[in-house]
Amino acid sequence: MNPFSLEGKTALVTGANTGIGQAIAVALGRAGAAVICAGRRSCAETVSQIRTAKELILDLSDPMAAKDVFSAEPVDILVNNAGIIRRADAVDFTEADWDAVMDVNLKAAFFTCQAFGKAVLDRGGSGKIVNIASVLSFQGGIRVPSYTAAKHGLAGLTKLLANEWAAKGINVNAIAPGYIATNNTEALRNDPDRNQAILDRIPAGRWGEPGDIGEAAVFLASPAAKYIHGTILNVDGGWLAR
Numbered sequence: 143m144n145p146f147s148l149e150g151k152t153a154l155v156t157g158a159n160t161g162i163g164q165a166i167a168v169a170l171g172r173a174g175a176a177v178i179c180a181g182r183r184s185c186a187e188t189v190s191q192i193r194t195a196k197e198l199i200l201d202l203s204d205p206m207a208a209k210d211v212f213s214a215e216p217v218d219i220l221v222n223n224a225g226i227i228r229r230a231d232a233v234d235f236t237e238a239d240w241d242a243v244m245d246v247n248l249k250a251a252f253f254t255c256q257a258f259g260k261a262v263l264d265r266g267g268s269g270k271i272v273n274i275a276s277v278l279s280f281q282g283g284i285r286v287p288s289y290t291a292a293k294h295g296l297a298g299l300t301k302l303l304a305n306e307w308a309a310k311g312i313n314v315n316a317i318a319p320g321y322i323a324t325n326n327t328e329a330l331r332n333d334p335d336r337n338q339a340i341l342d343r344i345p346a347g348r349w350g351e352p353g354d355i356g357e358a359a360v361f362l363a364s365p366a367a368k369y370i371h372g373t374i375l376n377v378d379g380g381w382l383a384r
Contacts, residue, residue: 145366149174153363154217156202156254157224159185161272161324162352166221168362169356171195175219181212182224200224201311203242205249212261219363220258222251222296223274227326229285247292252299255314259307268311270363273300274355275316277378297374304372313371315362320378322350345380 153170157179167185171177171192178198179185185197200207202224211217224246228239242257255271262269278290279297296316303314321327322341330336331349341347358377361367376382 143365146360146364148219148364151175151218151363152178152216153219154180154198154211154258155221155223156180156200156208158188158197159183161186161326162242162319162322162355163221163223164188164191165356166223166272166359167356168192168221169353169360170221173196173360173364175363178217180224181209190309199211202246202250202254205245205253207250209257211254212257216265216267217258217261219272220254220266220272221242221272221274221359221363222254223252224250225274225289225292227286229290229329231285232287235287235319243288247289248295248299251296255299255303259303259312262312263307263310269313270367271300271303271312271314272359272362273314273316275300275318275374277318277319277320277376277381279316279374280382291344293379300374301372308371311325313362313367315367315370315373315375317355317358317362318374318376318378318382319355320344320350320376320381322352322355324352334353343381343384344378345383348379350377350379 153175155167158167158179176194180198180200181203189195276293300316307370
């Protein structure tokens with residue numbers, strides 16, 4: 143048996159309409175999974191690239207939006223990718239921007255994991271959770287206070303859930319992407335000084351591509367990672383090694 147095959151598995155990917163989420167959904171589909179592509183906007187473009195897939199409109203600005211999703215059909219793999227970012231100096235950061243980011247990036251991620259975990263445990267099955275953290279799960283960054291706090295929190299939740307569920311058949315891990323060329327980083331790439339400073343720090347010498355994260359997600363979702371629990375896998379071109 144191919145230890146990296148996802149044949150016969152069903153995966154749900156949040157924020158699958160674009161960027162990293164789209165790349166993860168496509169990679170899981172390429173590995174053989176049937177993929178539920180969830181997003182607050184249509185995921186039709188993503189679905190069209192996958193052999194067996196469907197879309198689900200899911201707006202995680204409501205942190206409880208996924209509470210009933212996993213009762214509809216068995217899901218074996220959950221990828222918590224949906225996220226937003228707000229940028230401002232700490233002295234100017236608003237409560238509204240703080241709450242918006244924390245609701246999607248941390249609160250919704252936890253309650254989506256909770257709903258998935260309950261469904262898996264109730265049916266006596268097994269499952270894989272892959273949370274999308276960040277290099278800012280380890281660093282402070284600048285001008286993104288709520289994003290940094292949420293990603294630190296998500297790393298902690300990944301470890302907590304692994305502690306509780308590892309012996310019950312659920313692997314919980316996370317990927318910490320580095321600087322990836324997506325809509326969320328467009329402002330940085332368009333700033334010549336910031337873009338060059340970032341490139342100078344990355345040993346690989348380039349921005350990451352969404353597909354770099356997709357293949358890492360396949361690994362963590364696959365039988366090859368069956369004894370990996372509570373790990374935050376850095377996929378950052380060597381950023382954190384500097």
